[in-house]
Amino acid sequence: xxxxxxxxxxxxxxxxxxxxxxxxxxxxxxxxxxxxxxxxxxxxxxxxxxxxxxxxxxxxxxxxxxxxxxxxxxxxxxxxxxxxxxxxxxxxxxxxxxxxxxxxxxxxxxxxxxxxxxxxxxxxxxxxxxxxxxxxxxxxxxxxxxxxxxxxxxxxxxxxxxxxxxxxxxxxxxxxxxxxxxxxxxxxxxxxxxxxxxxxxxxxxxxxxxxxxxxxxxxxxxxxxxxxxxxxxxxxxxxxxxxxxxxxxxxxxxxxxxxxxxxxxxxxxxxxxxxxxxxxxxxxxxxxxxxxxxxxxxxxxxxxxxxxxxxxxxxxxxxxxxxxxxxxxxxxxxxxxxxxxxxxxxxxxxxxxxxxxxxxxxxxxxxxxxxxxxxxxxxxxxxxxxxxxxxxxxxxxxxxxxxxxxxxxxxxxxxxxxxxxxxxxxxxxxxxxxxxxxxxxxxxxxxxxxxxx
Amino acid sequence: xxxxxxxxxxxxxxxxxxxxxxxxxxxxxxxxxxxxxxxxxxxxxxxxxxxxxxxxxxxxxxxxxxxxxxxxxxxxxxxxxxxxxxxxxxxxxxxxxxxxxxxxxxxxxxxxxxxxxxxxxxxxxxxxxxxxxxxxxxxxxxxxxxxxxxxxxxxxxxxxxxxxxxxxxxxxxxxxxxxxxxxxxxxxxxxxxxxxxxxxxxxxxxxxxxxxxxxxxxxxxxxxxxxxxxxxxxxxxxxxxxxxxxxxxxxxxxxxxxxxxxxxxxxxxxxxxxxxxxxxxxxxxxxxxxxxxxxxxxxxxxxxxxxxxxxxxxxxxxxxxxxxxxxxxxxxxxxxxxxxxxxxxxxxxxxxxxxxxxxxxxxxxxxxxxxxxxxxxxxxxxxxxxxxxxxxxxxxxxxxxxxxxxxxxxxxxxxxxxxxxxxxxxxxxxxxxxxxxxxxxxxxxxxxxxxxx
Numbered sequence: 001x002x003x004x005x006x007x008x009x010x011x012x013x014x015x016x017x018x019x020x021x022x023x024x025x026x027x028x029x030x031x032x033x034x035x036x037x038x039x040x041x042x043x044x045x046x047x048x049x050x051x052x053x054x055x056x057x058x059x060x061x062x063x064x065x066x067x068x069x070x071x072x073x074x075x076x077x078x079x080x081x082x083x084x085x086x087x088x089x090x091x092x093x094x095x096x097x098x099x100x101x102x103x104x105x106x107x108x109x110x111x112x113x114x115x116x117x118x119x120x121x122x123x124x125x126x127x128x129x130x131x132x133x134x135x136x137x138x139x140x141x142x143x144x145x146x147x148x149x150x151x152x153x154x155x156x157x158x159x160x161x162x163x164x165x166x167x168x169x170x171x172x173x174x175x176x177x178x179x180x181x182x183x184x185x186x187x188x189x190x191x192x193x194x195x196x197x198x199x200x201x202x203x204x205x206x207x208x209x210x211x212x213x214x215x216x217x218x219x220x221x222x223x224x225x226x227x228x229x230x231x232x233x234x235x236x237x238x239x240x241x242x243x244x245x246x247x248x249x250x251x252x253x254x255x256x257x258x259x260x261x262x263x264x265x266x267x268x269x270x271x272x273x274x275x276x277x278x279x280x281x282x283x284x285x286x287x288x289x290x291x292x293x294x295x296x297x298x299x300x301x302x303x304x305x306x307x308x309x310x311x312x313x314x315x316x317x318x319x320x321x322x323x324x325x326x327x328x329x330x331x332x333x334x335x336x337x338x339x340x341x342x343x344x345x346x347x348x349x350x351x352x353x354x355x356x357x358x359x360x361x362x363x364x365x366x367x368x369x370x371x372x373x374x375x376x377x378x379x380x381x382x383x384x385x386x387x388x389x390x391x392x393x394x395x396x397x398x399x400x401x402x403x404x405x406x407x408x409x410x411x412x413x414x415x416x417x418x419x420x421x422x423x424x425x426x427x428x429x430x431x432x433x434x435x436x437x438x439x440x441x442x443x444x445x446x447x448x449x450x451x452x453x
Numbered sequence: 454x455x456x457x458x459x460x461x462x463x464x465x466x467x468x469x470x471x472x473x474x475x476x477x478x479x480x481x482x483x484x485x486x487x488x489x490x491x492x493x494x495x496x497x498x499x500x501x502x503x504x505x506x507x508x509x510x511x512x513x514x515x516x517x518x519x520x521x522x523x524x525x526x527x528x529x530x531x532x533x534x535x536x537x538x539x540x541x542x543x544x545x546x547x548x549x550x551x552x553x554x555x556x557x558x559x560x561x562x563x564x565x566x567x568x569x570x571x572x573x574x575x576x577x578x579x580x581x582x583x584x585x586x587x588x589x590x591x592x593x594x595x596x597x598x599x600x601x602x603x604x605x606x607x608x609x610x611x612x613x614x615x616x617x618x619x620x621x622x623x624x625x626x627x628x629x630x631x632x633x634x635x636x637x638x639x640x641x642x643x644x645x646x647x648x649x650x651x652x653x654x655x656x657x658x659x660x661x662x663x664x665x666x667x668x669x670x671x672x673x674x675x676x677x678x679x680x681x682x683x684x685x686x687x688x689x690x691x692x693x694x695x696x697x698x699x700x701x702x703x704x705x706x707x708x709x710x711x712x713x714x715x716x717x718x719x720x721x722x723x724x725x726x727x728x729x730x731x732x733x734x735x736x737x738x739x740x741x742x743x744x745x746x747x748x749x750x751x752x753x754x755x756x757x758x759x760x761x762x763x764x765x766x767x768x769x770x771x772x773x774x775x776x777x778x779x780x781x782x783x784x785x786x787x788x789x790x791x792x793x794x795x796x797x798x799x800x801x802x803x804x805x806x807x808x809x810x811x812x813x814x815x816x817x818x819x820x821x822x823x824x825x826x827x828x829x830x831x832x833x834x835x836x837x838x839x840x841x842x843x844x845x846x847x848x849x850x851x852x853x854x855x856x857x858x859x860x861x862x863x864x865x866x867x868x869x870x871x872x873x874x875x876x877x878x879x880x881x882x883x884x885x886x887x888x889x890x891x892x893x894x895x896x897x898x899x900x901x902x903x904x905x906x
Contacts, residue, residue: 032764155765195667199765208728209549212877213778214648214848216752217691217744218732223753224687231684234677238670275661279671291670299669300676301768306755307776311485312607312652312811313543314778314850315754315877323760325666325767358765395667397767424665 003447009132010439017128017439018111018432020047024086024120025104025113031087031154037064040086044123044148045069051131053146058166063158064150068166071130072143076450079143079172081409083400084123085152088115089424096426109432116430117421119178123148125416125435126176129443142450145172152178155199155359156399163402174372174449175409177400181417181438183389184266188380188441191413192373193293193365193393194400196328198337199301202226203354205319210306213314223305226320229350233324233341234298237281238291240326242344245296245337250330252294252392255368259390260289293393297327323358327397334360364400365393370410372449379444380414383437414441456900462585463892470581470892471564471885473500477539477573478557478566484540484607490517493539497576497601498522504584506599511619516611517603521619524583525596529903532596532625534862536853537576538605541568542877549879562885569883570874572631576601578869578888579629582896595903598625605631608652608812609852616855627825627902628856630866632849634891636842637719637872641833641894644866645826646746646818646846647853649781651790652754655679656807658772663759666767675773676758682803683775686794687751690734691744693779695797698749698790703783705747708821709845713742716842726873746846750780776811780850787813817853818846823863825902832897833867836890867894 010017024047029040041057041064048055048069055069067086091101091114099105101114111121126146133140147170149159163170183189204222211219235241252260267284271277279288305320307313328334338357345353366373368390380388394413403409416438422428477500482493494510494517501508501522510518520539544554544567552558554567564574579599586593600623602612616623636642657675664672688694705713720737724730732741758773760766781787791810798806819826821843833841847866856862869891875881 197767199767201765206729208726210546210878211727212849213750213752213754214745214780214850215727216750216778217748217780217848218736218741219727219729220691220733221753223756227680227683227753227756228689231680236681238673274664274668274672276659276672280669280673283671288671292667295670297666297669299666299767299769300674300680300758301666301766301770302759302761303676303680303756303773304761305753307543307545308755308757308774309485309543309545312654312776312778313485313754313877314650314652314752316752317754320756321761323765325669325765327667327670395670396665397667 005136006132006443007440009136010128010436010443013128013131014432014436017124017435020127021111021116021121021124021430021435022104024124025111025116026102028102029087029115029150030090031064031151032090037087037150041065041067041150044086047127048146051127052134058162060158060161066150066162067146067148069146070144071140073140073450075139076142078450079145080446080449081145081147081170081172081175081403082126083175083403084126084146084148084178085119085150086123086148087150087153088118089153093426098427110429111432112427112429114428116428117417118423118428119152121430121435122178122415122417125439126442128439129446132443133446140450141447145170152398157359159399160402163406167407170407172409175403175411176442176445177411177413178415179417180414182419182434184264184419187386187389188384189389189391190373190376190380191391191394192368193330194363194396194398195393196332196334196361196363196401197397198326198328198334198360199358200324200341201356201358202230202322202324203319207316207318210318211316213316215316219316221316222320223317226305226322226353229345229348229353230300230322232344232348238297240296240298242340244340248331248333249296252290253368256392259368259392260293261286263289263389263391265289292395293391294329296329296332299325301325328363329393330363330365332363334362361397361399362401362405364404364411366404366410366412372410372412375445375448376412376414379441379448383441383444414445458589459585459896460893462589463581463889463896466581466584467885467889470577470888473580474564474569474574474577474883474888475557477577478564478569479555481555482540482568482603483543484517484604485543490540490603494518494520494603497539500580501599504580505587511615513611513614519603519615520599520601522599523597524593526593526903528592529595531903532598533899533902534598534600534623534625534628534856535579536628536856537579537599537601537631538572538603539576539601540603540606541571542606546879551880563882564885565880565882567881569881570870571876571881572605574883574888575631575868575870578892579895581892582899585896586899594900598623605851608650608814610812612852613855616859620860623860625862628862628864629895629898630853630864631851631868632870633867634870635872635887637722640839640842641837642842642844643826643829643833644844644847645821647816648846648848648850649785649787649814649816649854650850651779651781651787651813652811653777653794654809654811655682655775655777656772660769660771663771664769666769669769672769674769676770679758679773679775679806682798682801682806683753685797685801691750693749693751695793697793701784701786702749705743705845712821712843712845713746714739716742716844718742745848746844747782749782749785752778754778780848781816783816783818785816787815814850814852815854817857817864819857819863819865825863825865828898828901829865829867832894832901836894836897867898
């Protein structure tokens, strides 16, 4: 009965949730461009204070503030921590949007705005769940701590500093990550992990300045040199070819493998969405799903040398540069891998290549049999009437390890997202029905989580 | 005595030559970008008409016009043909220029501008030599034909068409190529040949659009694919690794080898100028000189994929592109080599890589004992008081074969250039003293060439 009051409150206040989402979306907050971040942080803090949370902006040495909010339960000692971010991706290319990315226009049951799905709807949804408990019951089923950072979209460069600085008040028994919700076919999905990342930039400089390419007969070309060096890093099937790279890779547990087997993957649909005829190394089926969830990657995110304009120029370039993101899996240690990479280059005779480590984050993976994972799955059943899909790990990355490792918080990603929300792309949108159902899911998790005390 | 009048006129009109050079340089004429070409052609034609030459713009089916100028001698039936080009390389990277590349600023006796040395000074210099004869003597010592094309820097894609179309009026007994002048130590140099070129662009497209790099776990990255394909084209010592590539390479004659042995090459100076610690594959001495004059090359002139801006972006690029110039030597046939390249890629499993042939030119090499070569050497002695250096071949390229093969014109390259002119690079410049001495050299060649009749 109590549960029905909560759900009814959420349904009855859908309009208010949408208005809050529009308010947040109409405040641009682009971390890559440093636009509107403090203003958006203030808005988020304002929404928390309105509901009765203690909320403050925590300043860091550099970068925008983190919004911290908390509210204690009278009836439970257990604490659930929410991780969210108030920053968004740049809205470019603007010409492909059907409405202004900051207008938060509603069309056909969706709010269209940059940041609507990633990640402002999840902030609003979690606040709506909290409000439902407070308004119907006057109490929360568990303590809530809210951490909302402002640099997720630029790799959370100062978030580790925040976590280390504030770790004493971030204690809890479980956490909910920023994203998640409905998968294809509107089946709820629970994600248990994120890959880590080592982001590096290579630079080879062989000449003081660009030269006439006639000199290629007697002078080494930096593009050749970089190309040869990178060519030693990965084999044709996508496997990293650096000795020791896989030494600390933790395999899947039998339970995780079972979850992977059950995970649906619309291969033909995905191929057609991406415009490809086959997957890397011809993979399919379980192998493909294992690769997405568990394979380290070595991706060239950028390569530049010489003249890349129209027509032809015969230049011997002075330098060549490449950016690479290596996605990591448990229990790879990015610092150790950076050393392996450096040694690999040195041993192959490429010690002159400049290597700049731009960011390093370990992977995170919460066990399938952890309490928070079980609660997320059970409540998905209750709210959506369907067995949820369990993603052992997202193929993407994020600072989840700061929750799972540093704060020792078992963490799952669930929320109010939906497929075709165009995150990081033009016409990003949030389905209003998913916002509401996701809120009910979060409320159900809070209740079950607190009741365990 | 007559010779002294000519030289005096050249000295006395140095300022006018510099003004003409500035005028030409202030007209951008970037063939790679299609900028300012007709305007520059008109300027060149105007300078010719001013001196009394018959001059016209010859239109081709595509591309900018060729400027053709001629003036007959009253006293000689022999014809010397000048080859020049009015187009220039793109000025990038702009930030490394100390003055605007189109300002033609004079600093410390040099004119700084894109195209100043390559090749506008030589146009101005040859016109100044013609003017000196006409003004002091009222006649030329030989017939002059002037061919000034507008696409040399993009591989002269339509110049063969022009030569075939106009060959009947391009008859002559010898030709002077576009460049040449002073070498290191201000010793005059005569160049007898040019390498050929095959310029190609590769494109690999693996995705419909840029994607999140998390997908690198299951989708091939086009940069990896291009990097692997290019990696099969050349070995570490710079040798082209395509089967059959060297089959038609003609070796040096004993005379040519002797010239190569005598050719000075300031290795330490060159290394320090280029900012390198050693030459390709550790070459030195005769091997190095033979490489410059006679080795085919495979140069990456440009490589682009993904995100190359500041900071980090985790993108799986949709495509990767590379531009390569292959320098060719006698008697390699660019068309045959293009087929070898295509087959090589196909056989290595890279048949999907798009390969666009952007230009193809065979090499040219005029015999050391030809009349024009002997005149160029003898007059160098007269004008500079020093035995000239003979370069069997430039390391650079150009459509000289259309003169030596199609028009049967023995051709040498001499002019008013100087080392440290930064051609194809930022801060390109023309030394004014070299402009004047080079003009005297051209005048001496004209005189000797006409007198042979």
